[in-house]
Amino acid sequence: KTDWLELNRLGDGYLARVKWVGDSQHLSYQWQSRNQQELNLLIYNRQEKSERELLTETSDSWVNLHNDLHFLEDDKHFIWASERSGHKHLYLYRLDGSLIRQLSSGDWQVDELEAVDESTGALYYTARKESPLESHLYRSQLNSSSAANPTRITEREGMHDIEFSSDARSYLDTYSSPQQPKQVSLHGPTGNHLAWLSENKITEDHPLSPYLRNWRYPEFGELEASDGQTLYYKMTKPSDFDAEKKYPVLVYVYGGPGAQRVTKSWGSEFVQYMAQQGFIVFTLDNRGSANRGKSFEAPIYKNMGGPEIEDQVTGVQYLTNLPFVDAERIGIYGHSYGGYMSLLAMFKAPEHFKAGVAGAPVTDWRLYDTHYTERFMGMPDEGKAYENSSVFPYSKDLKGDLLIYHGMADDNVLFTHSTKLYKQLQDNAQSFEMMNYPGKKHSINGRNTKIHLYSMIAQFFQQTIGEQ
Known part of the structure; x- marks a missing residue:
């Protein structure tokens, strides 16, 4: 059965993102105005045939889109990214749209929400906290008030591109630096090295x-x-x-x-x-x-x-x-x-x-x-x-x-x-x-x-x- 959202009532704009809540009864969608200065996050209830607006982002220039909306397993909370402070950071909300707390803060940019381990309350994200020229993996806690001081997990100077397993218990790190071409390694959630998928070490028989x-x-x-x-x-x-x-x-x-x-x-x-x-x-x-x-x-x-x-x-x-x-x-x-x-x-x-x-x-x-x-x-x-x-x-x-x-x-x-x-x-x-x-x-x-x-x-x- 198809439920129509009747988006034409919203006027000229873009359906930017669509994502289900875990209960499969609530569908979230993001509507961006034609001038891209306003972004609305809305949620539709399939059983009640009703919807409500959870939050709105505005800008006097433009609102950047992102892929960091994450619904927690209790179907009552979600994580959202916003540039309202001037830099992209993560925020924890209730499903009714009320803000609980800011999860990251500072004059630096979050790149991407990488994983959430709800069994331990750990939140993992990549960011430019050390320098705009480097991307590192960080860990915070969902219930923590120390948003400005996350724990840095990756150590080597350079760029780390992270991909977590579905249970957030391990991750792949695609890393490079000016001196090291891309390497791919497997790590535990604390950063401990488990295995190389591609060490790409520059030895005498390396193509370089x-x-x-x-x-x-x-x-x-x-x-x-x-x-x-x-x-x-x-x-x-x-x-x-x-x-x-x-x-x-x-x-x-x-x-x-x-x-x-x-x-x-x-x-x-x-x-x-x-x-x-x-x-x-x-x-x-x-x-x-x-x-x-x-x-x-x-x-x-x-x-x-x-x-x-x-x-x-x-x-x-x-x-x-x-x-x-x-x-x-x-x-x-x-x-x-x-x-x-x-x-x-x-x-x-x-x-x-x-x-x-x-x-x-x-x-x-x-x-x-x-x-x-x-x-x-x-x-x-x-x-x-x-x-x-x-x-x-x-x-x-x-x-x-x-x-x-x-x-x-x-x-x-x-x-x-x-x-x-x-x-x-x-x-x-x-x-x-x-x-x-x-x-x-x-x-x-x-x-x-x-x-x-x-x-x-x-x-x-x-x-x-x-x-x-």
Whole structure:
């Protein structure tokens, strides 16, 4: 038998999440307003054919969705995640919607609720308490008042991705650091090591071993944004680095919301390759990127392409003051949102960036996915945010060398984004290079295609800002 929830009464919006309570008589669902500034958690009673609202989250920018709703086995309590404090934290509620207590607190972010062991009252979650650059597993108690001081379980510095067993008595830890490629290990609930599933230890017969001589590990540092917030960066220097020389720099960027590139995790082989080609590779997480709290994300609201580029320029200004950086040979490369960032860097800050590669770039937010775009930009008819955040008003200021590539079957950032820009640059009689990949979607997949792509990018930067 089907019970209809009659969601049309709620107006324009999104059915964001649906989850049963353990008694199978109550169904919870989350309704998000079209402007994504309000999220309601509601519960429907199948027997009584009635429903009630348990809680509402609001924001003057947007409410981030999550997957951390957890109903306890007594069918009378649930755990919920909220950013109401400015950072994502966990809260314990009664099923009538009344708050019992906050389960985590502080100027740090919870990544994910991992498990609840109701037999011991233990709560497990991953979080960024030690540093935004590391993710660790923590344990708290459901009845504890020490929300700000959980017990840290994982020990090694780096990124820990956790998957618990259904009874919360063991977990898998997928771990990496800048010095250690991914390992998978089995642990007891206190963190005691039980077994390796994949130790991936770098020994003499490891596939990486022949390349370790030239392998470079990143250096991490901090800068300050214009509003005083901390910006984290990492820098990978060439394998034969000589502090007396001056080197070209490749700024390797993503910069978009929901992502983070500067973490203490295993790095990118492309970064290693470019470092071995004589480039310093620099990555900075600008405002708007993830895992830093709402005050770090919110500056891009109805202002995409503004604070992000400002922060990347802050990074370049830092670089140009280093004695081993050639300020006249700085380039930028990114894909998807990173492609958008590369275009804006070349158009809005041409005095800083001499060459750029934009992969599958967004050029006009009117052409992109509505749920994603309206979350950060509002509605297209609200002022001039969409016009100001597109690349087209700034393209006339291009001065350096530009390469744009795109998959012609891209179903995420449509190929139209690039072809519209091709047309404008051509109409402006501006020189640029392009490479289109027939049949390829957003990630430009395929071994041979990837070889072609990265070889082309490396060659482009060698010719434009490489060793003269």
